[in-house]
Amino acid sequence: MIKEAPIRENYEIDRIRGEFPILRREVKGKPLIYFDNAATTQKPQQVIDALTGYYTGYNANIHRGIHTLAEEATAAFEHTRDAVQAFIGAASREEIIFTKGTTEGINLVAYTWGRQNIKAGDEIIISAMEHHSNIVPWQVLCEEKGAALKVIPINEKGELLFEEYLKLLGPRTKMVSVVHVSNALGTINPVREIIDAAHKAGAVTLIDGAQSAAHLDINVRDLDCDFFAFSAHKLYGPTGTGVLYGKKELLDSMPVFQGGGEMIKEVSFEKTTYNQLPYKYEAGTPNIADTIAFKAALDFIKQVGKEQIRKHEETLLAYATAQLQEIKGLRIIGEARKKTSLISFVIDKTHPQDLGILLDNRGIAVRTGHHCTQPLMDIFGIPGTTRASFAAYNTRAEIDELAAGLQKAIKLLS
Amino acid sequence: MAGHKTIEEIEEEIVEEFSLFDSWDEKYEYIIDLGKKLPDLEDRYKLDENKVKGCQSTVWLTAEYRDGLVYFKADSNSVIVKGLISMLIRALSGHEPDEILGARLGFLERIGMMTHLAQTRSNGLLAMVRQMKNFSLAYKIKKHEYGRDEGKSN
Ligand SMILES: Cc1ncc(COP(=O)(O)O)c(C=O)c1O
Numbered sequence: 001m002i003k004e005a006p007i008r009e010n011y012e013i014d015r016i017r018g019e020f021p022i023l024r025r026e027v028k029g030k031p032l033i034y035f036d037n038a039a040t041t042q043k044p045q046q047v048i049d050a051l052t053g054y055y056t057g058y059n060a061n062i063h064r065g066i067h068t069l070a071e072e073a074t075a076a077f078e079h080t081r082d083a084v085q086a087f088i089g090a091a092s093r094e095e096i097i098f099t100k101g102t103t104e105g106i107n108l109v110a111y112t113w114g115r116q117n118i119k120a121g122d123e124i125i126i127s128a129m130e131h132h133s134n135i136v137p138w139q140v141l142c143e144e145k146g147a148a149l150k151v152i153p154i155n156e157k158g159e160l161l162f163e164e165y166l167k168l169l170g171p172r173t174k175m176v177s178v179v180h181v182s183n184a185l186g187t188i189n190p191v192r193e194i195i196d197a198a199h200k201a202g203a204v205t206l207i208d209g210a211q212s213a214a215h216l217d218i219n220v221r222d223l224d225c226d227f228f229a230f231s232a233h234k235l236y237g238p239t240g241t242g243v244l245y246g247k248k249e250l251l252d253s254m255p256v257f258q259g260g261g262e263m264i265k266e267v268s269f270e271k272t273t274y275n276q277l278p279y280k281y282e283a284g285t286p287n288i289a290d291t292i293a294f295k296a297a298l299d300f301i302k303q304v305g306k307e308q309i310r311k312h313e314e315t316l317l318a319y320a321t322a323q324l325q326e327i328k329g330l331r332i333i334g335e336a337r338k339k340t341s342l343i344s345f346v347i348d349k350t351h352p353q354d355l356g357i358l359l360d361n362r363g364i365a366v367r368t369g370h371h372c373t374q375p376l377m378d379i380f381g382i383p384g385t386t387r388a389s390f391a392a393y394n395t396r397a398e399i400d401e402l403a404a405g406l407q408k409a410i411k412l413l414s
Numbered sequence: 415m416a417g418h419k420t421i422e423e424i425e426e427e428i429v430e431e432f433s434l435f436d437s438w439d440e441k442y443e444y445i446i447d448l449g450k451k452l453p454d455l456e457d458r459y460k461l462d463e464n465k466v467k468g469c470q471s472t473v474w475l476t477a478e479y480r481d482g483l484v485y486f487k488a489d490s491n492s493v494i495v496k497g498l499i500s501m502l503i504r505a506l507s508g509h510e511p512d513e514i515l516g517a518r519l520g521f522l523e524r525i526g527m528m529t530h531l532a533q534t535r536s537n538g539l540l541a542m543v544r545q546m547k548n549f550s551l552a553y554k555i556k557k558h559e560y561g562r563d564e565g566k567s568n
Pocket of ligand 1: 039101231
């Protein structure tokens with residue numbers, strides 16, 4: 001394990017690292033340095049314990065049984081809902097829909113709200129830095145309805161051109177769906193202003209919070225977004241569970257997504273009436289174990305302190321940016337003034353994949369490629385980048401290793 | 415020229431060469447060196463139809479059939495991938511379609527390449543092998559259809 005003095009007072013990096021068992025393993029004979037946090041974060045012991053605790057202690061299907069296990073499981077599952085409500089500042093627990101993750105959340109809105117409200121000639125606005133999961137569902141909808149997809153352009157630093165966005169807004173705009181933080185660039189978008197302007201134009205808003213939920217304070221009421229989607233696995237929680245927040249009036253008025261058990265009130269062959277929120281959108285047996293363990297992840301964030309984590313990550317970002325800028329031929333892609341803790345970069349005459357392979361050989365996990373943002377890569381005229389993204393447990397010593405690894409890789413490759 | 419060696423003999427040579435390396439650092443250094451030495455493919459071959467699917471980097475592969483033997487040329491924008499291609503070409507180029515089609519290429523496993531490379535990249539490697547075999551199969555069929563001398567016009 002890499003030891004170092006705390007970067008900031010009160011930030012017990014060694015203790016935090018100690019909570020992540022995976023950080024004790026080696027990769028290719030070297031201590032693991034995990035810099036692929038934007039793809040998914042590692043899980044602290046308490047999340048792992050919550051998962052096994054459910055399966056060993058009270059595994060049961062929820063909401064239907066009256067036996068003890070079913071009651072315990074239901075209570076734990078619903079506790080996560082309460083914790084999520086607090087985590088994002090939602091007005092009520094009915095507004096928290098559990099999904100598989102961000103992707104399912106966006107699709108749910110596109111299929112239900114979208115089918116109901118989008119007509120031929122309508123416009124949907126997204127941005128040039130969207131993840132494929134906030135592009136494709138809208139494309140499918142536009143194709144089906146004869147609506148048009150409009151894209152907010154960006155500048156060379158990777159920031160949205162707000163004036164251009166305002167020009168795109170109009171009476172035909174029905175939906176504005178933008179990413180809060182770009183997974184490829186790290187850019188923090190001014191979503192509050194984006195939402196305000198959309199509302200003035202009479203449009204509904206969705207925020208893709210996949211990358212922001214772990215790093216920024218989220219308050220959906222302050223933001224006033226109509227929908228907010230994120231994934232548990234990017235904030236120290238398990239895979240396969242996530243959240244769609246929606247304003248109650250909207251969720252109430254929308255048609256159902258999937259039909260089945262859980263989501264119904266009464267079923268006959270003539271007519272089915274639907275359950276109330278949030279169950280209306282949670283058809284079938286949900287991902288009980290992972291959703292229960294998700295709460296342990298939120299607890300972990302609370303215990304360390306989101307503000308503390310944010311400051312730690314800011315320090316890492318500044319340090320890494322300075323270190324990488326020293327490297328000859330390295331160009332950082334995404335230099336927005338407001339960024340979360342990730343750095344995308346390209347290096348002259350080297351392919352990201354080669355860098356990724358050589359870094360992996362030193363136990364360093366980074367992501368290479370287009371990061372599911374092919375249209376964005378096209379704008380920068382590159383096939384992809386190498387991306388290092390930081391989390392609560394990363395250290396400056398690890399960043400030194402990254403810089404050294406890159407120097408060595410460049411020497412080999414050029 | 416691969417000359418008279420069989421694919422298996424060449425594979426054996428490569429395995430022996432790799433056995434001299436103590437670390438993966440050295441292996442990569444060697445592979446990168448091979449990648450740098452493999453001549454660039456002329457631009458006229460860098461067509462979409464020559465791209466091999468299944469690789470994160472771009473790989474172009476073409477083949478030629480001369481005197482009953484298949485010759486490969488390839489390129490990639492990744493030096494490491496190019497080094498791997500170089501090894502595949504060394505093993506497979508200049509052999510008869512049947513021998514190429516029957517090649518097991520166990521050397522990739524034996525030099526540790528398959529286990530060392532992450533799944534997605536070794537898939538790319540397999541995609542390359544598949545494409546090389548596809549070319550060979552096509553030449554073999556052509557040979558049957560048009561007679562033995564078809565390839566000898568050159
Ligand atoms: C910005 C952004 N949106 C959406 C997603 C999709 O998230 P998930 O795969 O968890 O559904 C990701 C994940 O990479 C992301 O980074």
